[in-house]
Amino acid sequence: MCQVDEEYNGQLEHRVTPRVSKKCVKCKENTAVLIIRAGDAFCRGCFKEYFIHKFRAMLGKNRVIFPGEKVLLAVSGGPASSSMLSQVQEGLSRDAPKKLRFVPGIIYIDEGGASGQSMEERERAVAQLESVFRATNYHYHIVHLEQVLSLPSSVLEAGSSATEKPQTGSSYKAAVDQFIQTKKNQHPDFSVENAQSHLSSLSMQKVENGVTSPITPEHTQALQRLFASVRTLTAKEDLLYTLRQHLILHTARTQGYTKVMMGDSCSRLAIKLLSNISLGRGASLATDTGFSDPRYGDVVIVRPMRDYSSKEIAYYNRMFDIPSVFIPGLDTKAQDKASIQHLTESFVTKLQTDFPSTVSGGAVMVWGCVTGRHPPPSCITIPAGSS
Amino acid sequence: MPVLCSSCAEKRAVLKRPKTAHSLCKECFFWAFEEEVHQTIVSAQLFKHGETVGIGASGGKDSTVLAHVMKVLNERYNYGLKLLLLSVDEGITGYRDDSLETVKRNQQQYELPLKIVSYEELYGWTMDAIVKQVGLKNNCTFCGVFRRQALDRGAMMLKVDKICTGHNADDVAETVLMNVLRGDIARLRRCTAISTASEGEGVVPRCKPLKYAYEKEIVLYAYFKKLDYFSTECIYSPNAYRGHARTFLKDLEAVRPSAIMDVIHSGENLSVREGVKMPVQGTCGRCGYISSQALCKSCVLLEGLNRGLPRLGIGKHHRLHEKILSQQPLTQEEERKLKAVDF
Numbered sequence: 001m002c003q004v005d006e007e008y009n010g011q012l013e014h015r016v017t018p019r020v021s022k023k024c025v026k027c028k029e030n031t032a033v034l035i036i037r038a039g040d041a042f043c044r045g046c047f048k049e050y051f052i053h054k055f056r057a058m059l060g061k062n063r064v065i066f067p068g069e070k071v072l073l074a075v076s077g078g079p080a081s082s083s084m085l086s087q088v089q090e091g092l093s094r095d096a097p098k099k100l101r102f103v104p105g106i107i108y109i110d111e112g113g114a115s116g117q118s119m120e121e122r123e124r125a126v127a128q129l130e131s132v133f134r135a136t137n138y139h140y141h142i143v144h145l146e147q148v149l150s151l152p153s154s155v156l157e158a159g160s161s162a163t164e165k166p167q168t169g170s171s172y173k174a175a176v177d178q179f180i181q182t183k184k185n186q187h188p189d190f191s192v193e194n195a196q197s198h199l200s201s202l203s204m205q206k207v208e209n210g211v212t213s214p215i216t217p218e219h220t221q222a223l224q225r226l227f228a229s230v231r232t233l234t235a236k237e238d239l240l241y242t243l244r245q246h247l248i249l250h251t252a253r254t255q256g257y258t259k260v261m262m263g264d265s266c267s268r269l270a271i272k273l274l275s276n277i278s279l280g281r282g283a284s285l286a287t288d289t290g291f292s293d294p295r296y297g298d299v300v301i302v303r304p305m306r307d308y309s310s311k312e313i314a315y316y317n318r319m320f321d322i323p324s325v326f327i328p329g330l331d332t333k334a335q336d337k338a339s340i341q342h343l344t345e346s347f348v349t350k351l352q353t354d355f356p357s358t359v360s361g362g363a364v365m366v367w368g369c370v371t372g373r374h375p376p377p378s379c380i381t382i383p384a385g386s387s
Numbered sequence: 388m389p390v391l392c393s394s395c396a397e398k399r400a401v402l403k404r405p406k407t408a409h410s411l412c413k414e415c416f417f418w419a420f421e422e423e424v425h426q427t428i429v430s431a432q433l434f435k436h437g438e439t440v441g442i443g444a445s446g447g448k449d450s451t452v453l454a455h456v457m458k459v460l461n462e463r464y465n466y467g468l469k470l471l472l473l474s475v476d477e478g479i480t481g482y483r484d485d486s487l488e489t490v491k492r493n494q495q496q497y498e499l500p501l502k503i504v505s506y507e508e509l510y511g512w513t514m515d516a517i518v519k520q521v522g523l524k525n526n527c528t529f530c531g532v533f534r535r536q537a538l539d540r541g542a543m544m545l546k547v548d549k550i551c552t553g554h555n556a557d558d559v560a561e562t563v564l565m566n567v568l569r570g571d572i573a574r575l576r577r578c579t580a581i582s583t584a585s586e587g588e589g590v591v592p593r594c595k596p597l598k599y600a601y602e603k604e605i606v607l608y609a610y611f612k613k614l615d616y617f618s619t620e621c622i623y624s625p626n627a628y629r630g631h632a633r634t635f636l637k638d639l640e641a642v643r644p645s646a647i648m649d650v651i652h653s654g655e656n657l658s659v660r661e662g663v664k665m666p667v668q669g670t671c672g673r674c675g676y677i678s679s680q681a682l683c684k685s686c687v688l689l690e691g692l693n694r695g696l697p698r699l700g701i702g703k704h705h706r707l708h709e710k711i712l713s714q715q716p717l718t719q720e721e722e723r724k725l726k727a728v729d730f
C-alpha cells in the first residue's frame with residue numbers, strides 16, 4: 001500500500017468527495033439535521049422556524065380568515081392534519097408574535113363503519129384522538145359516518161354567503177369590517193375578546209363532543225350496505241370523500257363555523273389533482289385542489305398545509321413529537337391497481353423520487369394558473385391561439 | 388351458446404371493444420369505428436369540400452389506419468377531398484428506413500400520391516447523428532420539433548390545404564398527463580384542440596381525425612382488416628419522459644377503460660386564469676416560420692447542433708436568442724453550460 005502511494009504519488013488524482021456533515025444553509029452555524037427539497041440543509045431550530053413561518057405566510061398571503069371567525073379544523077388523525085392542529089395551537093398561543101386571531105373547533109369523522117372496522121377498534125381510535133383533542137382545550141366534535149344517512153337534503157345546496165362578498169379589488173380590511181359588522185348585528189355585544197372568553201368558559205364545562213345520537217348496529221349495517229352496493233373501489237373512495245365533505249359541511253353550518261381547514265399536504269393534493277384528471281373532473285381542478293374552495297357559499301374550505309410535502313411533515317412530527325394516530329382506510333393494504341386513487345398515489349410517489357420537482361414544481365404551477373371558471377359548453381373545435 | 392354480436396344480434400361476436408366492452412362481430416366493429424371517426428370529422432367541421440388533404444404517413448399502425456379510413460369515408464360520404472400521403476424520413480437506421488418501405492407499399496395499395504421529405508435534405512442532420520451529439524435523453528425534442536417543420540415544408544411544396552395526423556386518444560391523453568406533470572400551462576391549453584390555428588401565412592393547419600379512437604381499437608381494426616403496417620418502436624423511445632405518462636395511462640385503462648376519454652375531457656375543460664402569461668404567436672427572425680420567441684425552436688436547435696452545443700435547445704435560453712440572431716459569440720460560461728452532458 002505504501003509502495004503504491006510512493007510510485008504513483010504524482011499521478012493520482014484526488015476525487016473531491018461530497019461532505020456529509022454540512023452547515024445549515026440558513027444560520028450557517030449549527031450542523032444540519034435534514035435536507036428539504038433539492039439540497040437545502042436545515043438545522044433543527046431553523047427548520048422549526050421555516051415550518052411555522054410557512055403556515056403563517058400561507059394564511060397571511062391568502063387573506064380569507066377574519067379575526068374572531070369560527071374555524072373548523074378537520075382532523076383525520078393522520079400526520080398532516082395533526083401537524084395542522086399543532087400549528088394552529090402554536091399560532092394561537094399567547095406568546096406567539098402577531099398571534100393568529102380566530103376561534104377554532106375540531107371535527108373528527110369516524111369512518112370505521114365504511115372501512116369495516118370493529119366497534120372496539122373504532123372506540124380505541126376515538127379514545128386516543130379524544131385525549132389529543134382534550135389537550136388542546138378547543139371545542140371538538142366527534143361525528144360518526146353513519147350520521148350522514150340522516151342528514152337533511154338541504155346539505156346539498158350551496159348556502160348564500162353570510163357577508164356580501166366584496167369584489168377582488170377591494171381590500172381585506174373592508175371584508176373584515178363587514179364581517180364584524182354582520183356579527184355585531186347578530187349579537188349586539190359581541191366582540192373578539194368575548195369570543196375568546198366564551199371559548200375558554202366552554203372548555204371549563206364538560207365539552208359536548210358532538211355525538212348527538214349514539215349509533216346502533218343497524219346504522220352501521222345500512223352504511224355497509226350502501227358501500228357494498230358500489231362495485232369498484234374507485235367509486236367507493238369517491239363516495240366516502242363526498243359523504244365526509246357533507247358531514248363536515250353540515251357540522252360547520254349547524255355549529256356556526258364559517259371556515260373549514262383541511263389538512264391536505266402538497267403531496268396529497270398532487271395525487272388528488274392527477275386522480276381528478278383521470279376521473280374526468282378537469283373543470284373543477286382549481287377549487288378541488290386550490291387554497292380556498294368557495295363553492296358551498298356560506299362555508300369556505302381552506303387548505304393551509306398546501307405547500308408542505310409529506311416528507312417535511314413527517315420530519316417535523318418526528319422531531320417535535322406531534323401526536324398522530326394511524327387509522328386504516330378503505331384502500332389500506334390494497335393492490336396498486338385496485339383503484340384509480342391508489343394507482344395515482346403509487347405513480348406520483350415513484351415519479352417524485354426520479355424527478356423531485358414533480359409534486360412541487362409541476363403540479364403547483366398548474367394549480368396556480370387554473371381557474372374554476374370554464375367556458376360554456378363548446379364544440380370540439382377550440383380555436384387554438386384565441387384567448 | 389356462442390356470444391352474439393350486441394349490435395346486429397345475427398353473427399357471432401369475434402371481439403370485445405376496448406372502449407365500451409361490447410361484444411361485436413367484424414362488420415359491426417368496422418362500421419362502429421368508421422362511423423365514430425366520421426362523427427368526429429363532421430361535428431368538428433375539419434374539412435371543406437374540394438380541399439387537398441395531406442395524410443402524415445409514417446408506415447405505422449395509426450397512419451395506415453388513418454389513410455385507409457380517410458379513403459373509405461371520402462368515398463362513402465363524398466367529402467370531395469383530394470388525398471395524398473406525406474412522409475418524413477428522420478434518418479433512424481433500423482426503424483425509419485424499414486417503415487418507409489411500408490409507406491411505399493401503402494402508396495400502391497391505396498393509390499395515393501406520396502412525397503417523402505428527409506431531415507438530411509432539410510437540415511443537414513439525421514437523427515442518428517443528432518443522438519450521437521446529444522445523448523440518449525432529450526433527443527425526442529429534436530425529432531419532434533424537426534418533424535413538425537418538415538411536415539409543414541412538405542405540405543407547402545405540395546400545395547396542400549390541410550394536414551391530418553394519426554394521433555389517437557391515447558396520444559392525446561398522454562400529452563395531457565405529461566403537460567400536467569411538467570407544469571406546462573401553455574401547451575396544456577392547446578394540446579386537446581382537434582385542429583391547430585388556421586390563419587397566417589406559411590402555416591398549414593393540422594388536425595387529428597382519430598382523436599377519440601383508442602389505440603387498442605386501431606390495432607384491432609388494422610388486424611381484422613389485414614392492413615399492412617410496420618410495428619416496431621423507435622429505438623430511442625425507452626428513455627423518454629413520455630414513457631412514464633404512458634405506463635400510468637395504461638394502468639389507468641386497466642382499472643377503468645373510460646379513463647382515457649375522461650383524461651381528454653378533463654384536459655378540454657381546463658381553463659386558465661386571466662393574468663397568466665401566455666406565449667404570443669410571431670415569426671422567427673431567421674427562417675420566417677411561426678414562433679413565439681425571437682427564434683423558432685428548430686433554428687435554435689440547429690444552431691446548437693452546428694456549433695457543437697447540443698443543450699442550446701433544452702431548457703431556458705430566451706436571452707441567448709438575440710445573441711444568436713446577431714451572430715455574436717457566446718461567453719465561456721454559457722458555452723460550458725450548453726455542451727453535451729458526459730456519460
